[in-house]
Amino acid sequence: MKGRLLLVEDDPEIARVVRDTLRRDGYYVTWSTSGLEGWQDFLQQSYDLALVDLMLPEMDGFELCQNIRWNSDVPILIVSARKEDEVKVKGLHLADDYLTKPFSLAELKARVESLLRRWRRYQGKPAQENKSEYAGGLTLYWERQKAERDGSEIPLTAKEFDLLKVLAQHPDQVFSKNELYRHVWQQADAEGLHTVTVHIKSLREKLGDPVKHPRFIQTVWGKGYRFIGEPT
Incomplete structure (x- = not known):
């Protein structure tokens, strides 16, 4: 083949x-x-x-x-x-x-x-490092789909990690709720926008990332979300 x-x-x-x-x-x-x-x-x-x-x-x-x-x-x-x-x-x-x-x-x-x-x-080129580290103690292990904060594992669901992955691997790019829903849930459903909101809220709580002073996920009002974590 x-x-x-x-x-x-x-x-x-x-x-x-x-x-x-x-x-x-x-x-x-x-x-x-x-x-x-x-x-x-x-x-x-x-x-x-x-x-x-x-x-x-x-x-x-x-x-x-x-x-x-x-x-x-x-x-x-x-x-x-x-x-x-x-x-x-x-x-x-x-x-x-x-x-x-x-x-x-x-x-x-x-x-x-x-x-x-x-x-x-x-x-054929050497594989890149399979983890990313950010200021604030956040470490993401891509292949293992695992997240840690200050050395302690963050209990993310599969969908929460998928959301974090698409945001973090495209820093500063703004993603609409519709784009995130289609990408992570692979569905075209207007009702899914609330699902994204709920998962982003849960993700922020687990990351310890306040909406008003975010270190990782920023809300771009009227447009969506973007990842602003600072690589270390």
């Missing part, structure tokens, strides 16, 4: 041709028919590359690429009929390559192979 690929495409004719071509070429291919399904599939197993259409139901390709990038450095190839320069530029800020429809299958295979070569070279 040459690699595991995630194909997110809602047009069944295009998807079947691409899937069958890549499978014949030796790849394992998972086909998702919507952005939300693609995000759920991405979280269920590891992939070497994602091919993402932009005009998808439930969650568009831009949001899916953003969710993948917040979670992983896996290469992303956008495959879209959108040809406007501003769309391509926006896409390339999130993905590694952009292929416009219609395309030749030979070019598609060449793009996939090129991205995989670069990804495998990148993976």
Whole structure:
């Protein structure tokens, strides 16, 4: 097997041709028919590359690429009929390559192979430290999904750690409640915004992080939340 690929495409004719071509070429291919399904599939197993259409139901390709990038450095190839320069530029800020429809299958295979070569070279580099430390005594262990404050473990739930992870791994970036709910709970539900509020409140209490004078999670009024912890 040459690699595991995630194909997110809602047009069944295009998807079947691409899937069958890549499978014949030796790849394992998972086909998702919507952005939300693609995000759920991405979280269920590891992939070497994602091919993402932009005009998808439930969650568009831009949001899916953003969710993948917040979670992983896996290469992303956008495959879209959108040809406007501003769309391509926006896409390339999130993905590694952009292929416009219609395309030749030979070019598609060449793009996939090129991205995989670069990804495998990148993976050959020494692994980064698997923990982060911040002023105020906070230490986050990414692989073990564990948090400590002044050497004592903080009893976070899985969702609380996931929230803290996406915030802390993208410091100073403001995340809306909707973005956090879609990313952590993998659902598109307006009622989920209250769920985010409740979990952020619980997370702050466990971190000992007051709303008025935060050291870790800051509320950006009218927009959402961001992580302001100072690395040590």
